[in-house]
Structures are given as structure tokens and as C-alpha cells.
Amino acid sequence: xxxxxxxxxxxxxxxxxxxxxxxxxxxxxxxxxxxxxxxxxxxxxxxxxxxxxxxxxxxxxxxxxxxxxxxxxxxxxxxxxxxxxxxxxxxxxxxxxxxxxxxxxxxxxxxxxxxxxxxxxxxxxxxxxxxxxxxxxxxxxxxxxxxxxxxxxxxxxxxxxxxxxxxxxxxxxxxxxxxxxxxxxxxxxxxxxxxxxxxx
Numbered sequence: 001x002x003x004x005x006x007x008x009x010x011x012x013x014x015x016x017x018x019x020x021x022x023x024x025x026x027x028x029x030x031x032x033x034x035x036x037x038x039x040x041x042x043x044x045x046x047x048x049x050x051x052x053x054x055x056x057x058x059x060x061x062x063x064x065x066x067x068x069x070x071x072x073x074x075x076x077x078x079x080x081x082x083x084x085x086x087x088x089x090x091x092x093x094x095x096x097x098x099x100x101x102x103x104x105x106x107x108x109x110x111x112x113x114x115x116x117x118x119x120x121x122x123x124x125x126x127x128x129x130x131x132x133x134x135x136x137x138x139x140x141x142x143x144x145x146x147x148x149x150x151x152x153x154x155x156x157x158x159x160x161x162x163x164x165x166x167x168x169x170x171x172x173x174x175x176x177x178x179x180x181x182x183x184x185x186x187x188x189x190x191x192x193x194x195x196x197x198x199x200x
Contacts, residue, residue: 048142051130083164085148111189118141120158142159162177
């Protein structure tokens with residue numbers, strides 16, 4: 001009887017105590033797309049080319065080739081950031097998700113938050129998508145998935161549908177994986193408002 005109790009305790013111990021039994025730190029979170037960045041830690045840095053609000057490409061000077069904008073995480077310091085990754089311009093789910101963020105953009109702006117989308121699409125596709133859908137927030141191009149990988153959001157050749165909420169100091173406050181496009185913008189907005197209220 002004692003032997004059976006001892007064996008049962010040994011078998012259940014790791015389940016109850018988890019990694020503490022072995023003196024290990026908890027494992028980091030994985031999602032479809034890779035290892036996710038940790039919450040309450042600095043968000044992974046990025047710098048990508050993209051399309052400016054309204055689907056426009058900036059021109060260096062009159063008569064020159066159209067040049068893309070370039071956005072880096074450190075340029076957004078002092079504002080909240082909703083950074084969302086999505087698979088492809090003009091697909092049904094991605095279009096629905098983008099429309100949701102566009103519809104709620106004024107509410108995000110009222111909360112001092114920027115919205116930025118990232119996919120592997122090129123700049124021309126982004127410009128066309130913005131123009132077609134009337135999007136006035138930036139879309140960034142990550143064709144090799146370098147930044148998407150940093151955010152655990154890449155299965156070649158596409159970024160995965162994940163969203164990250166980053167505070168004005170560059171700290172990752174929330175993440176959503178395998179996002180359902182319908183109503184997602186409202187979900188993110190509610191969390192942003194909750195996070196801001198908890199700071200006050």
C-alpha cells in the first residue's frame with residue numbers, strides 16, 4: 001500500500017508542480033507560426049517598407065520613382081501599437097479583418113493607438129489593397145518573413161493571422177493567435193481600453 005502511494009505521488013508530482021519539479025523556468029509559448037514573443041517584455045524590433053495611409057507611395061522629389069515608406073518600432077514610441085499579421089491581400093478573411101480595423105480606426109486614434117498591418121505581399125499589392133478597401137493605416141511588406149518569424153507568425157510563404165498589442169514604451173502587453181477576422185478589431189480595442197484603465 002505504501003509503495004503504491006509513493007508511486008502515485010511520484011507520477012502526479014510533475015503534473016502538479018510542472019517545471020518547478022526540475023527547477024526549470026516555464027516554457028515559452030508556441031503558436032502556429034513559431035515561438036511567440038513573451039508578454040511584459042520588449043516587443044521584437046522591426047523596420048519594414050510599406051505603404052503610407054491611403055495606399056500612397058511617397059515620392060522623394062518631383063519626377064522621381066515612387067518610394068515606399070519605412071516604419072520602425074522605435075519611431076512609434078509614445079503611442080500604443082496594434083501590430084497585426086495576416087496572410088494575403090484581397091483574400092476574404094484578410095479583407096474582413098482589414099475592414100474591421102478601418103471601421104474602428106477613429107476609436108483607436110482616440111486611444112492614442114496606431115494600427116499597422118504586416119504581410120508578405122509586395123508594395124504594389126498593398127497599395128492596390130488599400131485603394132480598393134479605402135484603408136488609411138499603413139501596411140508593411142515582409143516578403144521573407146523576417147519580422148513575422150520574430151513574432152512567431154510565419155509559415156512560408158505567408159504570415160499567420162496573429163495580433164500584438166504594444167504599449168508606448170515598446171512592451172508587449174497582449175497577443176492573439178489564430179485570429180478570427182470577424183469582430184477582431186473590437187476585441188483588440190476592448191483590450192486596449194482595459195490595459196489603459198489598469199494603468200491609471
